[in-house]
Amino acid sequence: MNLPVHLRTVISIVRGWLFHSPVYVQIAVTPRCNLNCRMCQVVKTWREEPELSLEELERVADTLGKLGVGYVVLTGGEPFLRKDLPGILKLFNERGFDVRLQTNGTLTTPELADCLVDSGLRHLSVSLNSLSPEKEDELAGREGVWEKAMETLALFSQRLPPRGSMVVLNSIVAPQTLGETLALAEFARKAGFFNSFIPVHTGRGLNYRTPEAGFEFSPEDFEKIDRVYGRLIELKKKGYPIFGSFRFLIESAEFLKTGVSHWHCPVPGLFFEVAPDGRYSPCSEFTTRYSVLAPDFVKTYRSESFRKEMRGYAEHCPGCMYACWPEVTYLCTSPPVFFQRAREFWRLLRFRRPVLSRKELENIARRCRSITI
Ligand code: SF4
Numbered sequence: 537m538n539l540p541v542h543l544r545t546v547i548s549i550v551r552g553w554l555f556h557s558p559v560y561v562q563i564a565v566t567p568r569c570n571l572n573c574r575m576c577q578v579v580k581t582w583r584e585e586p587e588l589s590l591e592e593l594e595r596v597a598d599t600l601g602k603l604g605v606g607y608v609v610l611t612g613g614e615p616f617l618r619k620d621l622p623g624i625l626k627l628f629n630e631r632g633f634d635v636r637l638q639t640n641g642t643l644t645t646p647e648l649a650d651c652l653v654d655s656g657l658r659h660l661s662v663s664l665n666s667l668s669p670e671k672e673d674e675l676a677g678r679e680g681v682w683e684k685a686m687e688t689l690a691l692f693s694q695r696l697p698p699r700g701s702m703v704v705l706n707s708i709v710a711p712q713t714l715g716e717t718l719a720l721a722e723f724a725r726k727a728g729f730f731n732s733f734i735p736v737h738t739g740r741g742l743n744y745r746t747p748e749a750g751f752e753f754s755p756e757d758f759e760k761i762d763r764v765y766g767r768l769i770e771l772k773k774k775g776y777p778i779f780g781s782f783r784f785l786i787e788s789a790e791f792l793k794t795g796v797s798h799w800h801c802p803v804p805g806l807f808f809e810v811a812p813d814g815r816y817s818p819c820s821e822f823t824t825r826y827s828v829l830a831p832d833f834v835k836t837y838r839s840e841s842f843r844k845e846m847r848g849y850a851e852h853c854p855g856c857m858y859a860c861w862p863e864v865t866y867l868c869t870s871p872p873v874f875f876q877r878a879r880e881f882w883r884l885l886r887f888r889r890p891v892l893s894r895k896e897l898e899n900i901a902r903r904c905r906s907i908t909i
């Protein structure tokens with residue numbers, strides 16, 4: 537665990553508490569993706585956008601540094617489509633950011649995994665919505681996705697240092713996957729990974745949420761949602777590596793039943809996203825006309841007219857429970873969540889992940905599949 541790097545994040549969190557300045561930024565390094573997941577609009581939204589060069593991403597990193605950002609997530613589309621991904625990772629690491637890389641796990645080779653770990657990768661998120669290969673492939677719109685994800689998890693299980701690194705499984709909680717949530721929690725615990733359970737978002741007119749039929753929960757599901765989330769909270773209390781805070785889990789269940797979120801969105805404070813072409817996005821759902829590459833972006837960002845314009849997005853937004861945005865907000869506004877996270881961070885410093893092969897991971901998955909609610 538690189539304490540000086542985490543110190544930078546801690547400082548950005550303190551600044552977030554005091555000044556509502558940005559702590560966390562997602563950078564979409566490419567609009568492209570090799571999959572076409574049913575519950576995702578990213579590729580359709582960004583189909584025509586260009587992507588930033590390495591030199592432009594360096595300028596983005598310098599701007600984020602000036603704004604005091606501590607933590608960045610490299611996302612897409614699918615970041616592994618970029619040939620210069622190790623270089624991108626390295627440039628953010630060299631500037632002292634805490635960096636997480638997000639992937640669908642279908643494009644990893646042993647050579648690329650070596651190169652990314654050598655470039656400083658310590659924190660990886662891999663999409664895994666199901667322990668059933670058929671269901672995962674059906675949701676991702678392509679065959680072989682589940683097998684590839686297992687291969688990726690094994691490659692990084694064997695290459696990331698067992699101490700001081702972290703692999704998170706990103707799983708969408710939708711009607712198709714709700715019954716598997718506890719099985720995924722058990723799988724992660726046994727494999728030494730963490731779970732992030734993200735409620736499905738449905739609707740039209742925004743960048744991310746899916747307009748597709750079949751992703752809405754019906755009132756008959758509500759009791760099951762309560763049971764699943766009640767059980768997740770119990771498991772987390774027992775020490776299961778479930779990444780969401782207790783508050784996030786409680787509010788996620790509510791969101792899945794009612795579509796209403798209860799946290800106060802601080803846009804433009806605490807977080808934002810950089811779109812593939814460098815435009816500022818208050819979050820993943822909206823893209824604006826401002827470019828983070830503009831020489832006067834820091835000045836613009838701090839101006840009252842900009843902040844007023846951005847607050848308009850939050851005021852007209854139906855709300856969300858995308859894990860990252862509410863969690864950063866709780867962290868910087870809610871003392872119970874802050875202290876819960878601090879305790880988890882100390883536990884993480886002592887955490888040692890088992891090193892597992894693909895066959896071992898698949899065996900664990902097979903044994904966990906029978907767990908239902
Ligand atoms: S969810 Fe991720 S992997 Fe799937 S289409 Fe969207 S960006 Fe690609």
Ligand code: SF4
Nearest residue numbers: 801819853855856861
């Ligand atoms: S609630 Fe805030 S973070 Fe969430 S989608 Fe709306 S504007 Fe974005």
